[in-house]
Amino acid sequence: MKTPNTKLSGWLQRADLSNKALARAVKAAAHGAGHVHISCDGSSVGRWLRGEQPRRPLPEIIADVISAEVGYRVTSYELGLGESRAEDRSLLYSRSYEVTVETVSDLGRADVDRRRFLAVAPFAAVAATGPSRDWLLATLDQQPEPGPRVRLEDVTAVKNMFSEFQKIDIFQGGGSGRLILAAYMNVHVYPLLRRPQTDDVRQALCEAAAEQTYLLGWMAYDNGEHGTAQRYLIQSLRLAQESRNVPLGAHVLAGMADQATLLGHPDEGLRLAQSGRHGLRGSSAAALADLWALEGRALAAMGDKRSAISAVAQSEAAAEQIRADDEPEWALFIDPAYLHGEHAMTLRDVGDHTAAAEHAKRSIDHARQQKRARRGALSQAALASTHLQRRDLDQAYAAGLRTLSLAGKVKSSRAIEAVADLQNRMEPFGRNRLVADFAERARLLTAA
Template structure:
């Protein structure tokens, strides 16, 4: 005889959801994730409460629904719906070091194998609440397994590879080389985490692993694989905490903030950026400038013009203190091309057309000097949108064509999304020949 699922009953009560409403939310979440074949009703939920176990991916979707309702991450295990799958475990910031190592290793293997469950894993807006809090507070036990000791030379080799893969991301886009990096991590880096290390080697190894895991997440984010990206970023934050490298942890939170705001959760993006800034305590001017810039992006999305402009000003103040000779390698991209590009989009979103155009042009100039096509494409799109706000379709079309040209040089879904956003902004101009021309050229890019 089946045992009633008292855990699920308790969580439904805590979330204030009836069986029918819970079923409706699951169905809606499944459809949003592209799984329209999934259908649930109140009767199905009643059977779960009686002890029946739903098939995958229903437990994970149910956990997402409850998590969104209560405001923090809840797993399918918490709901009594079976062991949490790998894609769910990788959303958790685990206090146990051994569990963390196995989680990030499982995530890397699933990514390389292109397993369907990971590709379909959704972005979970509330999943960062616990990790960002624990990053500020936690100090963890160290439990390496027996085996050959890791040497500093091993760590140096890992860090040398980071610079190569970061260059691939910056100049070719996140869709280029990510699976090669994931395979490298699975074979050469994550196994090192299981071996014993001296304290100084351990911190250096965790720092190197955190950098590369962050880069995996960032490249997935740039390629539009947001569920995968979020999971890598959370595990990178855990590794950064283990390394005791505060600027690196703040940098990871910046990436998480950027993603949350982009996906329509600016309140979460704001909280993450502020958490990183408070934890940073001024130890990296580059990271501080980035966090202020992303705080501005979130505030602009929330409609807070005064706060957004103030954040841009604070970012500029911090940027004046950046000395890249003293900054870590992961901070090299936080430069005028990047910062001016972010400020351009912030000011555009709060209606400061002239200020946005100035920052966009400065970003474009720096990106051109560095041959950074992705950043150039994003800033050209921002410039084009400021022209549209001033009803100057000809200038917008010209900047749009430059956006298309640059976007075609990189494998980046963000660049393609910037083109799509520009198309949408042109819609008020109706069937104008320049609108039609841009739409046709954009269609060729998106098809490719």
Template sequence: MQTKREPNARLAEWLARAGLSNGELARRIKAAAQQAGHPQVAPDATAVRRWLKGNKPRRPIPGIIADVISDAVGYRVTSYELGLGESPAEDRSLLYNRSWVVTVETVSDLGRADVDRRRFLAAAPFAAVAATGPSRDWLLNVLDQEPEPGPRVRLEDVTAVRNMFGAFQRMDIFQGGGSGRLLLAQYMNVHVYPLLRRPQPDDVRRALCEAAAEQTYLLGWMAYDSGEHGTAQRYLIQSLRLAEESQNVPLGAHVLAGMADQATLLGHPEEGLRLAQSGRQGLRGTSAAALADLWALEARALAVMGDKTAATRAVAQSETAAETIDHEREPEWALFIDPAYLHGEHAMTLRDTGDHAGAAEHARRSIDHARAQQRARRGALSQAALAASHLQRGDLEQAHAAGLRTLALAGQVKSSRTIEAISDLQQRMQPYGQNRLVADFAERARVLTVAA
């Protein structure tokens, strides 16, 4: 005997709240599915009516519905809240859960899914609205719940975790995010996330959460650098929750900086600006390096938004903060916030505002520092910014030369950001048509991108 299905009142309520008709929901689901690589998902209004009557759509449709409705209402809604079943790992990891127990299970599930290279995680899209709740809750600094019982964690365990961070961070800086991420994820799954389930004295717990937050952020950053933005976003949100538990405000602000960088890169500069400003508001001057970074990322967002005056002012604020950085007093995660990095970010900001002279000056200073440190990824990004500044003043020959240096450095690292910078440079060369230098750069870029 067939069980009678109950109408999905939750889905109907959220549709009404989002102001979406059955047909409009179907249209948006189809568009989102196409963008996420699911061309077979093409529902119509009839399919939506069936869901409202109680039929459960198959994966990946529940997650896509959650993304569409989240975009419509302006904050994250899960498939569970829509009456479509339990939220899968990729959905749960977008949420900033106030429960410590749920947070531990969520970040553990995320790490396992990443190591297993599960297709649903690799295809998980970036959700612009997902950062609204986490940044707000981090500022409110709400803590709760105790972990499950078990053998106690010692400070020696935390020290062992901390000792690994520097090695993985250096791997990212010098070889790119694609080099060591899965190795780091495996280490976290086996050695770090299990510790979070065990009880600790308050001081040990804060230290452990801080160390776990640092490395979870690094996982997110490596995924970001590899172009896996859905995975990166999920790691960053969970890192922010761990940072809150550690009560380390500069670390939380640092995570928000990473989230701001990603949002701006993916075409959401308003969200990037809000995240950077949230980080500054919470920071309250406790880390000059974090403050310089947040101002730099605020400038990047403002430049993309077309506010040249505010972007230039933010660059100046970043430079002022950078003058007071003392790396002897800064945490290890802040070591990359140095002249090579900051001048490189300022070069891209001024490039986007149209200040080609300022962009070239900052790019050259970044390149000099990156060369001295043998940081190929940062050097490649800054060489690309220098090439763009040459194009802005009409010097194709100098742009071509800087472009070739970009290619040489990009070939030394596994980083999708360097490949994206090369693609951006190719687009900027298009107005020069069939010029031999454009053709030469395009062919050399093609060889590199195929190999990558």
């Protein structure tokens, strides 16, 4: 005789969902994710409540639906629907350091061994609510498992590798070398987290692991693998907390904010950026400038022109205080090429095409000097869109060609998406030969 699933019934009450309402939502979510063969009704939910275990991927879909209803992440395990997968557990911000170590290790293995399956894991907008709150509030002091001691020399080796992989991301795009970094983390870094360390070594090791885990998430984000990226970023945030490195935690929240806004959740992006800024308390001018810039991006996407322009001004003021020698290595990309590029997109989105063009040009000049093709492509696309706002198709086409050229030099879905966005912005010009030519060139780039 099956045991009734009291966990699921409790969550249905908390989410204020009837059996039929849950069935309709699960069916819609399943079909939206491409599982068109899945069908369920109120009777199906009744069987689940009586103890029947639905087959995969239904447990994860049910968890997604209920998470959306209650406003924070709920796993299939919490619903009484079986053990959560690595990609589901990695959306949770555990209070336990040991659980975090196991979770991030499982995530790394899933990334390498089951990459195709993990790559389609969904981005969950509500999953960041708990982590950003807990990062601000929590203080933990867990003891590591026994084994050979980790030395500071081991941590130094990890930090040296971060520098090399960050260069690959900046100059070649997130799709270049990410799986090599994941394999390196699985073999050389995550195992260190299980070994005992002195307090100072443990703090340094968690900081190094958080930096590299963030980079894994950022590279996945740049390569369009948003579900994977989100999971790495959440675990990076937890490791940053363990390291007691507040600027690094704020930096991770900036990445989470950037992703949320890009994926159409600017309200969540705004909240994440503000959480990072409030937690930062002015301890890194570069991180502060970045968080203000991303707050501006979110506000612009929400249509709040006045606040967005104010955020850009705050970002510029913080940027004036940046002293590169005083900033950590992970913050070195937060420079004029990056900040002017972000401001260009913010101001473009609020309709100030003159100021947007000026910022875009300054970003382009810096990116050209540094040979940063991805940043150059993003800023050329922003410049092209400001020309379109002025109805200057010739100048937009010229900047669009430069965008295509630079986008072809890196493996970055964001650069390709910038091309696609520019193509959409050209559509109001109809059958113009420049529009047709750009569309064909964009098609060839996407195919390549």
